[in-house]
Amino acid sequence: MKKSMIRLCFTAGLAIGLVFSLNVQALTVGFAQVGSESGWRTSFSESVKAEAEKRGITLKFSDAQQKQENQIKAVRSFIAQRVDAILIAPVVETGWQPVLMEAKRARIPVIILDRNVAVTDPSLYLTRIAPDFEVEGQRAATWLTEKTGGKCKILELQGTVGSSAALGRMKGFNATIAKFPETKIIRSQTAEFTRAKGKEVMETMLKAEGGGKNICAIWAHNDEMALGAIQAVKEAGLQPGKDILIVSVDAVDDALKAIVSGEINVSVELSPHLGGPAFDVINEYRAGKKDFEKWIHMGGAVFTIENAAAELTKRGAK
Amino acid sequence: MSLSSNQHLRRYLWPCAGLLVLFIINAIISPEFFHIEFKDGRFYGSLIDVLNRAAPVALLAIGMALVIATAGVDLSVGSIMAIAGAVSAYFITKGVDSLALIIGAGLVAGLIAGIINGFLVGYMSIQPIVATLILMVAGRGIAQLINEGQIVTFDHPGFAFLGTGSFLGLPFPVVLVIITFAIVQLLTRRTALGLYIEAVGANPSASRYIGLNEKAIKMSVYCVAAVCAALAGMIAAADIRGSDANNAGLWLELDAILAVVIGGASLMGGRFSILLAIIGALIIQTLTVTIILSGIPPKYNLLIKATAIILVLLLQSPLFQKQLSQLKFWKNKKEMNNA
Numbered sequence: 252m253k254k255s256m257i258r259l260c261f262t263a264g265l266a267i268g269l270v271f272s273l274n275v276q277a278l279t280v281g282f283a284q285v286g287s288e289s290g291w292r293t294s295f296s297e298s299v300k301a302e303a304e305k306r307g308i309t310l311k312f313s314d315a316q317q318k319q320e321n322q323i324k325a326v327r328s329f330i331a332q333r334v335d336a337i338l339i340a341p342v343v344e345t346g347w348q349p350v351l352m353e354a355k356r357a358r359i360p361v362i363i364l365d366r367n368v369a370v371t372d373p374s375l376y377l378t379r380i381a382p383d384f385e386v387e388g389q390r391a392a393t394w395l396t397e398k399t400g401g402k403c404k405i406l407e408l409q410g411t412v413g414s415s416a417a418l419g420r421m422k423g424f425n426a427t428i429a430k431f432p433e434t435k436i437i438r439s440q441t442a443e444f445t446r447a448k449g450k451e452v453m454e455t456m457l458k459a460e461g462g463g464k465n466i467c468a469i470w471a472h473n474d475e476m477a478l479g480a481i482q483a484v485k486e487a488g489l490q491p492g493k494d495i496l497i498v499s500v501d502a503v504d505d506a507l508k509a510i511v512s513g514e515i516n517v518s519v520e521l522s523p524h525l526g527g528p529a530f531d532v533i534n535e536y537r538a539g540k541k542d543f544e545k546w547i548h549m550g551g552a553v554f555t556i557e558n559a560a561a562e563l564t565k566r567g568a569k
Numbered sequence: 570m571s572l573s574s575n576q577h578l579r580r581y582l583w584p585c586a587g588l589l590v591l592f593i594i595n596a597i598i599s600p601e602f603f604h605i606e607f608k609d610g611r612f613y614g615s616l617i618d619v620l621n622r623a624a625p626v627a628l629l630a631i632g633m634a635l636v637i638a639t640a641g642v643d644l645s646v647g648s649i650m651a652i653a654g655a656v657s658a659y660f661i662t663k664g665v666d667s668l669a670l671i672i673g674a675g676l677v678a679g680l681i682a683g684i685i686n687g688f689l690v691g692y693m694s695i696q697p698i699v700a701t702l703i704l705m706v707a708g709r710g711i712a713q714l715i716n717e718g719q720i721v722t723f724d725h726p727g728f729a730f731l732g733t734g735s736f737l738g739l740p741f742p743v744v745l746v747i748i749t750f751a752i753v754q755l756l757t758r759r760t761a762l763g764l765y766i767e768a769v770g771a772n773p774s775a776s777r778y779i780g781l782n783e784k785a786i787k788m789s790v791y792c793v794a795a796v797c798a799a800l801a802g803m804i805a806a807a808d809i810r811g812s813d814a815n816n817a818g819l820w821l822e823l824d825a826i827l828a829v830v831i832g833g834a835s836l837m838g839g840r841f842s843i844l845l846a847i848i849g850a851l852i853i854q855t856l857t858v859t860i861i862l863s864g865i866p867p868k869y870n871l872l873i874k875a876t877a878i879i880l881v882l883l884l885q886s887p888l889f890q891k892q893l894s895q896l897k898f899w900k901n902k903k904e905m906n907n908a
Contacts, residue, residue, distance in 0.1 A: 413868070440861050478811075488608065
């Protein structure tokens with residue numbers, strides 16, 4: 252208790268020092284991030300930091316190490332420091348009401364990034380900027396049905412059972428292929444979003460389907476599982492990308508490389524670049540706009556062999 | 570003597586029967602299950618996959634069997650897998666080409682972890698579940714730190730051979746399990762070491778009084794468990810040609826404990842069978858394959874797994890067996906009365 256008080260005093264002291272040393276014009280934004288749970292999360296943090304630097308915004312970054320109580324502490328210290336706006340990428344949906352009310356009382360606008368918050372009063376935050384999992388599933392399915400003319404037997408690798416990404420992507424994909432009676436998912440199993448499980452589950456599925464000669468496509472809920480699956484396809488003596496089409500979501504660097512070498516056919520981007528739109532919203536708010544849509548949908552660029560190489564060089568340049 | 574060898578056989582009966590039943594179920598669901606062909610210089614088929622995929626858990630179970638025999642438990646093996654995989658991947662991405670150096674580094678990382686566990690349990694007398702919990706939690710963090718939280722992909726054919734190569738037609742992980750099994754079995758059954766381990770598990774103070782170095786024995790079993798885990802971690806990394814510190818070996822310590830328990834070992838220590846622990850690992854993996862083959866929606870996976878394991882464990886319980894035989898006896902008696 253005493254320790255945390257000292258820490259609080261210390262941060263507060265530091266903040267006061269900063270306020271005096273700063274140019275009055277410069278915008279200060281606090282960002283309460285989840286932590287570094289995955290590669291995607293890391294590029295999300297990096298992208299927000301880079302965007303802030305580009306725009307000359309002072310970003311106060313807090314890494315909560317996957318704990319909500321750390322995030323709430325961070326938000327309280329942002330309020331104490333009287334930042335101009337707060338970005339929160341919540342760990343979980345619940346439990347945000349009190350601290351958001353404190354922010355509202357202090358008249359600091361809050362923007363939610365990525366995961367949602369469950370609050371009874373929607374005026375507690377300006378807007379939520381997040382990817383739309385259903386749209387990602389739809390885009391993947393649309394690409395596949397166009398490519399195959401609506402005739403396809405699919406093996407599905409689901410994400411972790413019950414996760415919002417897996418549920419949303421499944422819903423979007425299934426709704427789209429429902430219009431094509433000859434496009435069917437014949438086997439579906441979870442591979443828990445990991446590469447190792449993706450490979451293991453695909454090995455067994457392919458053997459159960461007589462070596463996979465009648466399979467037209469593999470639909471994986473993320474790139475990691477797809478990268479595991481292409482190894483299983485290769486070991487079964489088939490060519491991933493040609494004999495079996497590979498459709499996936501995320502568009503991480505490794506997947507784009509696989510697209511360039513022809514082993515993955517398509518990956519729908521889960522955009523980690525949520526920083527730019529968030530700062531746009533803050534600027535609009537400061538310019539006087541008060542009424543924002545409650546959910547700004549992000550991402551969904553479709554990467555195939557035509558544009559993957561260009562995207563890779565673009566990312567490498569950053 | 571005949572009684573004890575009979576009992577010895579009975580210990581093997583139920584786990585083997587469980588494995589056999591699972592095989593039969595698989596053969597019914599998918600007739601191709603037993604189909605094995607020789608392709609590109611290696612055997613290819615579902616049964617081979619079961620052996621190959623069970624290899625990491627089997628390696629963990631070999632080490633875990635020894636630890637559990639000393640009435641301990643090692644919760645950190647999953648994290649040690651992640652550390653070993655991350656260390657090997659780090660060396661490869663830093664341009665080290667020598668296979669001996671890469672594998673050596675992974676094994677040394679495992680050994681250090683084992684020494685920490687062994688020191689805490691053996692010399693500091695901290696309860697095993699607490700002592701190894703430290704490394705279970707911290708170890709994964711260390712593994713993430715090594716490669717800065719990223720999933721590292723590498724290309725090193727020599728190292729990849731650990732996970733995807735084949736030797737005499739068998740997947741190389743299976744060969745590694747057989748080698749490890751042979752070494753540990755020789756060490757424990759052809760020397761007095763096995764007896765010492767069981768003695769420490771059965772009664773640590775008595776074994777101290779008869780002059781056994783209880784601390785050193787505990788230290789050695791945790792080291793063996795950690796080195797086995799490091800080997801399993803490198804197999805897992807080599808298999809996907811990448812090190813995923815977040816997920817490599819996640820919860821596998823529980824599978825390893827389960828494998829040892831299915832193999833009939835008591836968590837109170839005092840006895841072990843390495844072969845039965847490996848059969849336990851095979852049962853777990855066969856069950857996973859059964860679930861995938863059956864096409865049942867994934868949300869039922871854990872339920873099915875739990876049910877099957879409860880059944881296997883019940884069949885092994887002497888009390889349950891007695892109740893079953895009483896039921897049979899009662900039925901026979903009734904029939905006799907009717908006649």
